[in-house]
Amino acid sequence: MPESPSRASVDYETARRDFRWERPEHFNFATDVIDRHAAERPQAPALQWSDESGRSRTFTFQELKERSLHAARFLSGLGLARGDRAFILMPRVPEWWFLVLGCIRAGIVFMPGTPMLTAKDIRYRLEAASAKAVLTDASCLDRFEGVRDAAGVTTWVSTGDAPSPWTRYASEALPESQAVAFPPTRAEEPLLIYFTSGTTGMPKMVQHTQASYGQGHRITGRYWLDLKSEDRHLTLSDTGWAKCAWGKLFGPWSEGACNVVHDFRGRFDPVAFLKVLERERVTTFCAPPTAWRALVLQDLKAVDLSSLRHTVSAGEPLNPEVIETWKEATGLFIREGYGQTETVVIVGMFPSLPPRMGSMGKPSPGFTVGVINEQGEEVADGQEGDIAVRVKPERPVGLFQGYLNDDAANAASSRGDWYVTGDRAVRDAEGYLWFVGRSDDVIKTSGYRVGPFEVESALLEHPAVAESAVIGVPDDKIGQRIKAYVLLTPGHTASPALAQELQDFVKKTTAPYKYPREIEFVSELPKTVSGKIRRAELRATQKP
Ligand code: ATP
Ligand code: MG
Secondary structure (H helix, E strand, C coil), X not given: CCCCCCCCCCCHHHHHHHCCCCCCCECCHHHHHHHHHHHHCCCCEEEEEEECCCCEEEEEHHHHHHHHHHHHHHHHHCCCCCCCEEEEECCCCHHHHHHHHHHHHHCCEEEEECCXXXXXXXXXXXXXXXXXXXXXXXXXXXXXXXXXXXXCCCEEEECCCCCCCEEECCCCCCCHHHCCCCCCCECCCEEEEEECCCCCCCCCEEEEEHHHHHCCCHHHHHHHCCCCCCCEEEECCCCCCHHHHHHHHHHHHHCCCEEEEEECCCCCCHHHHHHHHHXXXXXXXEECHHHHHHHCCCCHHHCCCCCCCEEEECCCCCCHHHHHHHHHHHCCCEEEEECCCCECCCEXXXXXXXXXXXXXXXXXXCCCEEEECCCCCECCCXXXXXXXXXXXXXCCCCECCEECCCHHHHHHCEEXXXXXXXXXXXXXXXXXXXXXXXXXXXXXXXXXXXXXHHHHHHHHCCCCEEEEEEEEEEECCCEEEEEEEEEECCCCCCCHHHHHHHHXXXXXXXXXXXXXXXXXXXXXXXXXXXXXXXXHHHHXXXXX
C-alpha cells in the first residue's frame, strides 16, 4: 500500500474490490512500521502526550524508535526472551508505548491490563496467562501487594524506585549502533494477549499474532479512521483495552499519524476533555458511546472544535439521538465501527459511504461478514441472525488466533465456515448492517424479539433521560417483559408520573410492543471498567 501524505479518503467500493491481504513470512510492527517512519520522516511527531497538571511532551518517530530500541535491550537484559509473556499495567504514560514497542521488537508477548484492576483481578490474569514479567508504573505499585507470590513471575519492573525484587525502568534513547539485533519475528508468531472487556462473563484471553493486530489494523487506521500522516488522532481509552491497540497504537502509527494521548486519572470529565480536543488541535477522534453520551450533554458551542475532520465511535452501539446532537453542534457525523478484541474493525461506516443513521456500516475491506442462522447459512436481507466472519477457505489476517486455554469459547465461536461473534444484526438490501444486540441480551417478549438498544435509544430521545439499560425479566405469560433502568438528566426527579410519561413516549417513538412495562430509576448503571453497560448483571438480580 503506497503512502502519500495528502491522499483523499479511499473509496469504499474500490477498496472492497481491490484489497488483498499481504501475507509476508515475517512481520514486526516495530521494525517494519515504526522504523520505516523513522527513516522517512524522523522528525514527524509520533506521540503527543499531556497530563492533568499541564505537562506536555512530543516524541518524534526517531525518538520512538530509539526509546523502543532501549526498552527492547533493557527487557532482554533482564532475561526476557522471545515468546515470554509480560503483563503490562500502566496509566497513559509514555513509557507504556516505549515498553510495548520494545516487547514487539524482542518478540516478548505483552498482555495489557487496565490500572483499574484490583489485586484479585491481577492475580487472575498473571496466573491464567502464565506471565513471566510484570511491567508497571510507580503509581500502580500498591496493586501488586499481595500478588507478589503469583506463580511463575520472575521479573518485576516499575518506573519508580522500589525495593527488590523490583527493577527500575527509566526510558532513554538508544542509538541504533548500540542496539541489540533481534532475529525477525514470523508474521504468525504471538504478539499480545488481551483480556476481553468481561461484559457477558469472565474476561477471555485473546491471542493475536504479529500480523493479526500489527498488520491487520491498517484496515482500522487507513480505511475507517481515514488517517493521513498529518493527522493528530485521539482515541479515548485507557491502555488496558483492545480499543487502545486499535486507536492509540497500531491504527494511527500504521499510517504515520500523530497519536495524541492525554493522561487523565480518575473519572472522565467531559468538559476538560473537550478542552483537550481544542488545545491539541485533534483532527480525528474516537470515543466509546458511554463518553459520547456525556460529551453531547455539554455546551459544545463553548469550545472550538474546528480542527476536527472525523469523529467515530466503537465498543457499543451509539444512539441516533447522540449522533444528531453532535452533528448539529459540529457538523460532523459520528461514524460507527464494529469489531471486538478478537478482531480489527470488521464493519464500519467508512468515510465514502453515504451515512445511515443508526447503522454500523458495511463490511471492511478484506472481510466477508455474514448474518447467519444456526446451520451456518446466510439469512435473507432484512432477517436477524448472528454476525459472523468467513474463515474458510481463507482466514482474514485481522482476526485473532483463538482464545487461550478455553476450548469451550473456541468451540462456541466456530460454526461451519464462520467465526461467530456472539452479536446479532440485520443486513438491509443495500448491504448496511444494523446491530440488534449481543445474543444474550436480545429480549423475547410476546413472540417478538427486541434488542435492548432500540428501546434505550427511544428512551434517550426524551429530555429527562441521560442513560438507560433495558433487559428482559422472566414472565410467565409473555416469556419476558421489558424493563428499563433509567438514569435521569439533572433537573428531573423520579416519579410514577414520569415513569408513565416515559412509557407513553416509547410507545409513540417505536413499535408499542417495545415499551418497557417496568421502569426503575437509578443513580448509576452497572458497567464494565471500560464503560460498557452490563445488562447481564441487571438480569441476575431479577426473579420471575
Ligand atoms: P466479553 O467478550 O468479555 O463479554 P466484550 O465483548 O464487551 O466482553 P470487547 O471485545 O471489548 O469485549 O467488545 C466487543 C463487543 O462490543 C462486540 O462483540 C459488540 O457486542 C460490542 N461492539 C463493539 N462495537 C460495536 C458497535 N459499533 N455497535 C454495537 N456493538 C459494538
Ligand atoms: Mg466479547
